[in-house]
Amino acid sequence: MRLFGACVALSSEDWTIERPCGSGLAVHGRVPWPGMKILISADMEGATGVTWPADVLPGTPQWERCRAMFTSDVNAAALGFYDGGADEVLVNEAHWSMRNLLLERLDDRVQMLTGRHKSLSMVEGIQHGDIDAIAFVGYHTGAGAEGVLAHTYLANSITGVWLNGARASEGLLNAHVVAEYGVPVVLVTGDDLTCVDAEGYAPRARKVAVKDYVSRYAAVCRTPARTAADIRAAAKEATALAVRHTPVEGGPFTVELEFDAEHLAQAATVVPGVVPSGERRVAYTSATMYEGIRTFKAVTTLVSSAVEEQYG
Ligand SMILES: [Zn+2]
Numbered sequence: 001m002r003l004f005g006a007c008v009a010l011s012s013e014d015w016t017i018e019r020p021c022g023s024g025l026a027v028h029g030r031v032p033w034p035g036m037k038i039l040i041s042a043d044m045e046g047a048t049g050v051t052w053p054a055d056v057l058p059g060t061p062q063w064e065r066c067r068a069m070f071t072s073d074v075n076a077a078a079l080g081f082y083d084g085g086a087d088e089v090l091v092n093e094a095h096w097s098m099r100n101l102l103l104e105r106l107d108d109r110v111q112m113l114t115g116r117h118k119s120l121s122m123v124e125g126i127q128h129g130d131i132d133a134i135a136f137v138g139y140h141t142g143a144g145a146e147g148v149l150a151h152t153y154l155a156n157s158i159t160g161v162w163l164n165g166a167r168a169s170e171g172l173l174n175a176h177v178v179a180e181y182g183v184p185v186v187l188v189t190g191d192d193l194t195c196v197d198a199e200g201y202a203p204r205a206r207k208v209a210v211k212d213y214v215s216r217y218a219a220v221c222r223t224p225a226r227t228a229a230d231i232r233a234a235a236k237e238a239t240a241l242a243v244r245h246t247p248v249e250g251g252p253f254t255v256e257l258e259f260d261a262e263h264l265a266q267a268a269t270v271v272p273g274v275v276p277s278g279e280r281r282v283a284y285t286s287a288t289m290y291e292g293i294r295t296f297k298a299v300t301t302l303v304s305s306a307v308e309e310q311y312g
Helices: 061-083 170-179 192-201 224-241 262-268 289-305
Strands: 009-011 016-018 037-042 088-093 111-113 133-139 158-163 185-191 206-215 218-221 253-259 275-278 281-286
Touching: 037 061, 061 088, 061 133, 061 185, 061 224, 133 170, 133 192, 133 224, 158 170, 170 185, 170 192, 170 289, 185 192, 185 224, 192 206, 206 224, 253 262, 253 289, 262 281, 262 289, 281 289
Parallel strands: 037 088, 037 133, 088 111, 133 185, 185 206
Antiparallel strands: 009 016, 158 253, 206 218, 253 281, 275 281
């Protein structure tokens, strides 16, 4: 049974689950779904062969070429999870317009959530309570950090993000969201520094470096055939880690963002609860990361609309 986007409540003698629909965290324990379901959150900057802005910009010739390598990485992860015993793999596109992967090249067992405007964005699907583990494929380091195409949500306008005072990447933010649903991060792929970053938020997860950082726009890359083999093997191993845990209540979460221009900070404060916190900085506090990531999405959506082409 798949009721994506739906708000339903299920119950039996042994367990109860209320699928959150818009607020709250009401998933308790493992849902007795007939099999193991893995969610792959697929971003593109950390994909095999990708090192340059045009590589990840929809519509460019470079993007057309790189999306095939991105698809190869994702398919390899899915195959590895099936090798390890997973019953279902759902891929959630998490890059830009969220229409990059080549569905027709994925294994026939895979389902893909494609397209943008999803309330939980990069980890959409986690809120329905039927996911046993998540993989971050094609991830990258955060704004202001070293790493190939390092950024957090917006390419350049955000120069830093901190979560409870510590620098935060997209991986770290998303890891906190899924932890609230009791879902472990079991696989992370990207450049070598992304793997280092992931040690901080998912120490047990298998990591695969598909390229080694040289600069923000340069890397020593391995071929798609080689990285596919590495990812598939790691995903197979990672399947053993796909055991849901008690939902983590780690809040409250204070998120601080720094922008490259003051008017972007001013724009962000239009979002209720977001206040100035320093030069070109804003901050907000959320009780849960579910709320925190939704506010983050509101801030980045609003700020991106305030960016002027010439002056930022
Ligand atoms: Zn990203």
